[in-house]
Amino acid sequence: MPGTGHFCLNPCVGDNRGVNLQPTALADVPAGDIRLIVSDLDGTLLDENGQMPEELWAIVRELHDKGIVFAPASGRQYWTLLDIFDPIRDGLTVIAENGAIVMHDGEEISSLGLDYDTAAAVVRRVREQKDEGINGALVLCCQKTAYIERTDEDFTRNVIPYYHNTTQVPDLLSVISGMENGTWDDKLLKVAQFDYDDVSISAESSMGRFSHTHQYVVSGKNWADLMHVDVDKGPAVAALQRRLGVTEEQTLIFGDFLNDLGMMKHAAYSFAMANAHPQLLAAAHYVAPPNTEQGVLKVIRELVL
Template identity: 30%
Template structure:
């Protein structure tokens, strides 16, 4: 019996236009009636995730910042923030690369550093509160994650360069085609799912997970009922035990209706 469902947002639960399917409300209410926990997991900021589901989904679980923050019933139940000295060093390394922008995700704001105007449209899709800064000392709050934007693609040179320098101390992952994310070593979506399993007393075979990109790999390993979207990367398809239709074909909700609610 499934007791916990965890799904990535972009490219998974949301379609390519960043829209939530009209069937979601009905499906979610039925899951709630059956006491099945539902979590959304993303590299997004919590406030940006929350706007998709408020106010009627107060008992939804939010795994934000690729696992750096978990919020349940409006309360933080897990958080992992970066050391400011490490942030300075990572930013210094990133600035050695050409044509990249550095974005830092704080508890209240997104901070654009070394900003060259390129990723603003991308950022507006994910965040509504951001500040452009000239120095990292302007940040006066905790930081969950550093993201590096490269419009040529994260695999072009960004990911390997940062990974080679920091993989022994930090988690470095390509979270989308143009984004490389860096956050604390003990943090990823898989760790977050494990936190939820322990909190609610749920076993691996009671967990259903959906993902499409490489930052979803670790969370797919946390449940037997792991689904790669039809539009997923090959790495995700190799890890998942099952396949779902694409995000544009409402794959997540279709599996839930057919497998969990049937």
């Protein structure tokens, strides 16, 4: 899914399926030298309406003054995240595309690309589906921009909210072959399929056939993604820790859903939101107040500032 971390289309309030653990008493959390804070967005940092708490900007600036790195981790495009975090975009560290790419102050820290042959096969199959009457299209998600070849206004209106930096091209296969032979200067990260109807049906034949060798995720009614098999927020956090010289004992992480599970393994201070999925609540060391109560900010204020 382009916008919400690939597993949750809307803010994940209530995804704990009845599990309602009380937030950890922060006075009981041992003090530590936290140098890195990583937070998921939907269902975690954002409120129940998908809005960013205004207090965040001042808090991140205060963290920066203390030499502490704050990094959003999301399924969204890197450029989209820069726009979302525009008030603090200078020097911003970002885990984007669900971990496919990590950027620190405009510098690539790590990335895992999708192979060209698989991407080309998906493009060809989706074109066949158009001839079969399926109403959908692909987004070729790359480091510099997202490429689309379908240009009607209704389709682009569905794409732009998730991919702020989008480029229309006449032929996605030409872009893929150009990247492969070095004549097109970009790096392929994933392909995303949009379907006006049920994408789980159309994407099963275009992407699902690669699920044994790649990471294939249907993230809602209309969107599905195909990525390198090792793409995950967990390895992305580990790469960022190595780059910054930060240990797990110096890392604070927040998440709410299954695509955040990998991150929980890389932090001594791992917090699942009180509204989190049961598996995440089981994997995390601590429980933060729900996103509806600005739980991320409450924990940061109490433990770090």
